[in-house]
Amino acid sequence: MKSIVQIRDLTYSYRRQRNRHALAGVNLEIFQGEFVTIAGRAGAGKSTLCYALNGLIPHSFGGRMEGEVTVCGLKTRRTFVPELARHVGFVLQNAESQLVGLTVEEDVCFGLENIALPRAEVARRATAALKTVRLENYAQRSPWTLSGGQKQRLAIAAALAFQPELLVLDNPTAELDPVGKQEVMSTLGRLNSELGVTLIVVNPELEEMLPYASRLVLMDAGKVTFQGKPAEVLNHTEEVEKVGLRLPDVVQVAIQLRARKRWSGPLPITVNDAVAGMRSLLPETREPHKAPLDNKTPLQPLIEMEAVSFSYPDGTPVLRNITLTVQPGEFITLMGPNGAGKTTLAKHMNGLLVPTQGQVRVRGIDTRRTTVASLAKTVGYVFQNPDHQLFRRSTAQELAFGPQNLGWSKGRVDDAVRTALHRLGGEERGREDPFFMGLAERKLIAIASVLVMEPEVLVLDEPATGADHEATLRIMTYLAELQRQGMTIVIVTHDVSLTANYAQRVVALRAGEVVIDGPPSEVFSREELRSCLITPPQVTQLAQTLDPSKSICTIHELVELLAS
């Protein structure tokens, strides 16, 4: 096979960070036709490595680069980015940040116009690229009206239009819903298997990547720590876990069964791989699944929604006749595809939006008859991106902001900030500047800055989006602890695994309506789930393939069943 990328002893430090190596002695060779997945925790150097492949490093980022990178026969140190762009297609994590054109077609043409291709060739290549990603019918649409998955496919088309020999994608599915992820992954799979495009994809979601990848490269602290075919890498689970990655559910089940001497074969990669070996482990007597009886006496609901409908000023309906209550101490996830109305529903809980029909009551108070500031004492709302929320120069100031707005006395504000800082790890953290923290820390500060107002309900929009596995664990452990202390938690999320492991109740929405409402094990086994474009966790898929009567949604439950 023809070698397409050669990286020799690549060491790199960003500008003004000379003592910190983002890449430290990387050696890597990629061959034509490969589908290489690069995985590792945040800060491992994955994106930096991608930037080195298309010349952004060193030409745009500056900094100090040692070693050599050769891509498609061109030394990146001596070839500028516009020239390399003809050979290396590049797709960034955030699809919206790449949109240049006012129409889909214009967006794809932009790059081709930059390399001064004749008009007819620009049009021909743009049409072909849009066809490849199946967006040919959207050519005259504004890219801003596309779904997340379509926007990312558009970015892929814009890169493909150059007819590159190599396509590099930096975490292209990180900000997408499950449907968008599926669209992008199947597009990439097709590009590789049918058109033979060489792909390098950064994606720490192994479950998503393994069915497609021909090679898995693990990175940590700027180094390549391990690489090989996916099955080989997974057999070194300690290497995978060492770099902060989450093993797919089926692999985790097999490992736990292996520890109990119930599994001796190679580790499975997909549900189908696992089914054959695990079917024989099912117990002979199969008790039909019984839903646990709920003996709790219903409490006075914290939030009551009665026949709530909401439409935009132009009349577009978003929520339709939703009736829902939130009880004290619940951990609820709101799920559904983009545009289902999850965030709109969540914003009704703290009065940011008020229903156009029906009523929302928080602690018995109609949200139309009060202010958001007043409701903030009962319902805290944490936005998806902490950048939208944090703006002060120290954590302590950030924490004090909400209570000050509520008009608390200085003494009470100081006490609340002190308590919040202790929860975050100590009073000394109050002097830290949130601006220089990593995403997980900033998310935690954003949560704490809302919690400090002592709400009874905490609503979070996509708390784990963009965070790596370890960061997600930190955030979710923090939330689980809050719930144990009596806090009511409502999360908007696409993450089925997070829902399965933490939520007590799932509300699945579709086109502004509640389709299913119940405990995760029940919801994930319901047929209607598919109409909400939600795929159950891998462990549920495995359990249902083994025995359709089983409603299992955690690894622990399935291992217990198979090991019994």
Place this chain on the structure above:
Amino acid sequence: MATVPSNVATAMTAPPRLDPRTKLLFSLWVFVTVSVLSHPLLLFLVFVVTLVAVLASHLSPWTLIKDVRIGLFVSAASWLLWLIFLRHQGDVLFSIGSWHITEPGFFNGASVAIRIVAILLAFLVVFKTTTNRAVMTALYRLHVSVPFAMVVGITLRLIPQLKAEHAIIVEAQRSRAVEFEKGGLISRMQKHTAYIIPLVLRTLKITSDLSLALETRAFDPYAQRTFSEDLEFRAADWIVLALMALTLAAGIGARVAGFGGMPVAWMAK
């Protein structure tokens, strides 16, 4: 992901389809004409021409008023200040109680207000009915440098995105019990830092990401490039251009000859 509305209205395809260069030159014509002339009647005529352009653009008047509301506020405030400062100069036009509205105050204020609104409307109509790519191509064909044309194009592309970001940030801060509309002037100004700082930081992040995206798509401001947009002057363009040239020449000629200025009786002393 946030849904970002387009800054170009659907009216961009509505007739009359003037060449983007004509449209850009129209906004420049309005700017130069209202700068050269200062007689309120002549300025009013230019204002009427911009209103004709608004009607021809098929844009919703309410949307336009919403977009220029800050300009309308500034114009009204400016007019009011002229009325206050020149209340003792010149002939009294009419009185409201003991407050005299004088000719210099009224007409000087009107001139400034008309200038502001006319310029704003002209630019808004042009940029709301022309795609970014057409603006960029037009600037290039008018021999404006590619980097400048790109800066204009990218700025236009960023406006709706930043508006969406602003809306999210305001909601995020309202959730932290900020009441922007309450309190005294100083307190309200302090509250606004709660969205100004995050918005500035987000703008930096968005522009930095965009510059990466542009580079990865081979953008080089100094390299030769293709412009796929077809630009062609038609009869309507030539007529509009001729009218603009004639009126501007007449305006400049009139001023040189001592006409078209503010009448002496209405001048501020």
